[in-house]
Amino acid sequence: MRRFQPTFSIYTPRALGMVLTYLVLILWTIIVLFPLYWMVVTSFKLPIQVNSGPVYLPFVDFQPSLHAWQYILFGDLANDTRRQYINTAVVATTSTILVMGIGSMAAYGLTRFQYQPRLGMIVSFILCVVLAIILALLRVPIALAIVVAVALFVIVMLTIAKRFRRSLGNNDIAFWMVSQRVLPPVAVVIPIYVMYQQLGLLDTWAALIITYIAANLPIVVWLMRDYFATIPLELEECAAIDGASRYRTFWSIVLPLSVPGFVATFLFVLVFAWNEYLFALFLTNANAQTLPVSIAAQNATRGPQWWYMSVLVLIMIAPVIVMALLLERYMAKGLLVGAVKG
């Protein structure tokens, strides 16, 4: 453990170096904090104080007012804001919890078991589903399309697919899953839109939750897979000998051991889902609209009303920042554990 404590003692700078170091660090701190400060200050300004040129210090330059906060939290916009806030919170947390479950199970499977799916089966399965989708797009009744596809799949499986026995390994599957992150969301959003339209799911929580699970799955599989690989096998072997099922081993032995990696990944994915913009923009209208979309839309409808905008952005980022600050220390510990075991 000690070896991984930051022991950069020989890097400790001398006087001049110290001064330079602090100058650079403080300069970057100002660059980071000033926009945030400006947003906080703006949220307490009256419109006239914003529009008549910049004023910087509350109580010195200008008299702060709570009018924007009141308007957003209790005034005309309160209902909209509350609904969008609930949408964002529900969609982000639900999708994150689900994707952590699905993703870490897959990651665990990929580090501990050996999968050998046959290439012929995969290809024929994909082709049959594509056939069903295209038939559906060509306005063939959906039931008929499914029956045709299933029949074709069974026929292909019983005849041609047997000849192609080449199978894929765990690495291929993992690479395939992780590489989905390369996919720009905009390349898949149109078919997803049409699919939800057909299923009547447009503008609902479910639509966004399912989409976010798919979008974040690659990250979870990738990060958790590396983490599980650092956990020693012995405990699981003991559990297996004692007769625990695979699920039970995973749930009561592996997960508790990987809490630090789990928390870090959870936070990462939560931030992605909380801030997601593109899918929400395409897939929601009014009911399930999330905060990023609604904040962006303020621009078009009302022109830049900086004071309201600042409040909205602040209440939106507050929970994520609080969580990040609370979990920062916890994750640092997790990192050290990972480093030692690695």
Added chain:
Amino acid sequence: MTKSILSCAVARDAAAHDNPALTMDMIQTQDVAQSQVASAPLQVTRTASLRERVSVASFILPAVFIILFLSIFPLIVSLYISLSRMQFVRGGVQLTFIGFNNYAKLLFGLDQTRFLGKFGEPNIIGWLVIALVIFSQVYGFVRYFRDSRVSVIGVIGRSILALTVVGLAALTVFTLSENGRPGTLWVTLFYVYVGIAVQYGIGLLMAYLCAQHIPGRRFFRVVFLLPMMITPVGVAYMFRMMVDTSVGPLAPLWLAMGLRDVSWVNNPWTARAAILVSDIWEWTPFMFIVLLAALESMPTEPVEAAVVDGASKWDIFRHITLPALLPVSTTLLLIRMIEAFKIIDLPNILTSGGPGTATESMTLESYFVWRALDIGGSAAVAYLLLIVVTIFATAYGALIRRHVEVEY
């Protein structure tokens, strides 16, 4: 939160020390896990009982189906849509197959100036640059055929790479010359590569400074982490305020410089700069946090030995720290590159893609085209983006693998 990335980066690092053949690319990190699997007694063979096979398969199947149904099938359907004219009719959609028309419109037709840009007349220097690039690529081919074993995949890969390089150089020269105007493709690449280069530079500097033993380092690392948590939409608004020259906080400064009436968002280049600055502000923390963790988990013995031998600080940084950071850095840059290609929120809010289409990224163009109800065209833009990202990511991976192998 990114600590976990770095935890893998660190784990991978350790593995790299044991196994020199292991390079640090996303694809190959899996070898660590694989070697464990091979020796695992939990292995499942085809003779295992049905129940066993079902329980093993159930770990991975949900993920497989979700990716199949929300990534793979939509991707295939999207290809079909990009080859058709699509209209929303009552109860569904109507597709008319029109071949490559959507692509032709973007690359050669009506939308060429928007997508590729407007071609100007290059001066003599421009032509020289193009000639030089073509020459270097031809030379590369000659050397490849002369020196190494030639394989089909090698030739195809190199051809694609050479065409990309030449095309990119030509596009840059033509659109940046007199009377030219860069299109969304070039602007997207500009955001991605200038952005990640600056982010990496600042991130590395800050990580290096914060890795020193100085009072208050905890404060700095928490503060430096903040921008990444903020929603890009919020960042865009923040920077709209920052660059506002009449009511923004920097207004007195503009006034003093006699720039009162110059607005950032009305000039193509300053508008792009504004987007670039906000992107850098937002994503430098990501580089910072991963590099910091990598620095802190570095063994100190080589540095101590170098100090004893009287190496200067710069020597230590150049010959010990940087090479040690190389594996983590390559992965880090790859991740950022992939994510940066998806940029949409910042240009949409900050400039709405304007003036004209000067600051549009490809994703934003795709969204605007979709909003104009040209759905096939939108899918075509998205597909071209996918192709561009794939080519650049693959080329990056191939180049890195060659170089890292040479150095290790």
